[in-house]
Amino acid sequence: METPDHEEIPPGEDALIARLVEQNLALLDASTRPVRRGQHPKHHGCVHAEFVVEPDLDAELRHGLFARPGSYPTVIRFSNGAAFDDRKGDAHGMALKLFDVPGEKLLGEGDTHDFVLIDHPVFFAADVAGYVALFEALLGAKQSVLPKLAFFLPRFLAEMGHVYLTHLHKHPHELSIMLAMIAKHPDSPLAIRYWSTTPYCLGPHAVKWAVQPHEALLKPFDTPNSADKLRLTLTRQLAAGEAAFDFMVQLRNDPASMPVEDPTREWDAQRSPWRKLATLRIPRQRPDTPELMSFCEQLSFNPWRCRPEHRPLGGVNRARKSIYQALSERRHELNAGTSAEPSLSEFKKLWAE
Ligand code: HEM
Structure with a gap:
């Protein structure tokens, strides 16, 4: 039976999630310092941006963050799924943390709001x-x-x-x-498209998120033959000029062909085209100072750190809530750091320097 929130929760799921939490904790590599994330351990830079909500959205899209025009300072962490050598094929992540977002959140207290995306439209x-x-x-x-x-x-x-x-x-x-x-072998984290793969709420709708780059803004560079080629390219492109992404949404308008409980299935863009909600403006900057690299290393992202109007949907998302939380807490404990959310002024100070 489908719940009014679009979800269908299979019996026994909680026990499986608890098992996954234990297995993920057991696999955390505690032999190095700092202890890194269990997944997406390597990042390419710590980018500051402005998330600007479109001024004239259709009424059906105006919910939560997108209820009214606004602008939110944002930090972006670009990452590899597993590889430490950027020349190797891998999945790539783009995690956004918006600051100054008022209102209740589904995880923790505070004014931050996360989106977690990868460079593939479906999950395995x-x-x-x-x-x-x-x-x-x-x-x-x-x-x-x-x-x-x-x-x-x-x-x-x-x-x-x-x-x-x-x-x-x-x-x-x-x-x-x-x-x-x-x-996937991208040449720049700024030149690829990223998707949520799993669904979320946009008020009463079930939706998926994606971002697509404004490639015309990017200065072309010869890709360096280096294990850190993505950080080097990101740094060079942002030294030379600004970058941007459109933040998009796809509404679920055909439940039969657009499952909530199965992120291996792509929702047909002909049936429900992607629509723009916001622009992510990335000014010229230096994203890889040691202080910024360390700031992004310490951040934690969780798809559940969001307003209730954007609640994560589906089993894979239900599992991520406690897994990401437990892994982040253990990582910070081992690193003798804090998993508390950062403040905007702390972050601004780093990029102003
Ligand atoms: C049940 C399925 C999944 C599990 C068990 C899982 C597990 C994890 C774990 C343990 C981390 C590191 C958390 C930390 O230490 O702070 C992580 C990070 C991440 N995951 Fe997942 N994940 C799952 C599904 C997904 C999906 C569907 C996506 C698609 C968007 C995704 C994208 C990412 C990204 C981009 C990061 C890095 C976030 C950052 O920059 O900190 N994961 N995941």
Whole structure:
């Protein structure tokens, strides 16, 4: 039975989420300092921007943050999904934290509001059960003797071979998404499109978010052959000029073909075209000073840090609430830091210097 909030919660999901929290905590690599995120550990710079809500939105889009025109100072953390060498294929993240957003939030108190996006329109797990099965195959691969027998292969490939044999060969749709996600080789974090993949609320509507770059603003550069090529390009492009993204929304207008509980399925843009809600303006700046890099390292993003009108929807999002929270708390504890939200004045001081 679908709830009025568009969701259909399968029995037993809470227990699976609790298991995932424990498994993710157990996998956190505490051997280095600072302890990094369990996923998306490497970031490319700490960018400041202005999130400017469109002045004349259609009435049906005017909810929550988008109820009236406004402008919010924003920090952006661009990241790799897993790789530490930017030349390797990977998924890429763009996490936004808006400051000075008034009103109640679904997580914590304060005036910040997060959006978490990646450079692929769909996610590789349909639901929590599917994610757990895949995650357990990955854990099994780490413990299995199979990768050790395949000593002639890089460890990653040997482990993925194990995951394929034990899980993914039975799930070709997930496999094809995963392969497409990790095959991306962008030249600049400012020149790619990012999607939420999972749905959220826009008032009464179920929607997905995306951002698309204003590529014409970007100064072209020869891509450096470096493990840090994304940070280097970001820094060069923002030294040379400004950048921008359109923040877009897609409304769910056909429940049969646009599931809330399955982010492996893309919603058809012909049936429901993407519509602009805001512009993310990125001024000329230097995003990679040691102080800014460390500031972004310490930040925590969570899709649930949002106004209730933008509540995350679907099983994958339900799982992320406690997983991201637990991982962030453990990481900050080990780093002897605070997981409290930063203040805008703290951040402004860093970019003013
Ligand atoms: C059940 C599914 C998922 C799990 C278990 C998961 C797990 C995680 C974890 C543990 C972190 C690090 C949190 C921290 O230490 O602060 C993370 C970060 C991140 N995840 Fe997920 N994730 C899931 C789904 C997704 C989806 C659907 C997206 C698509 C947008 C996504 C995009 C990201 C990004 C961009 C970051 C980095 C955020 C930052 O810059 O701090 N994740 N995820």
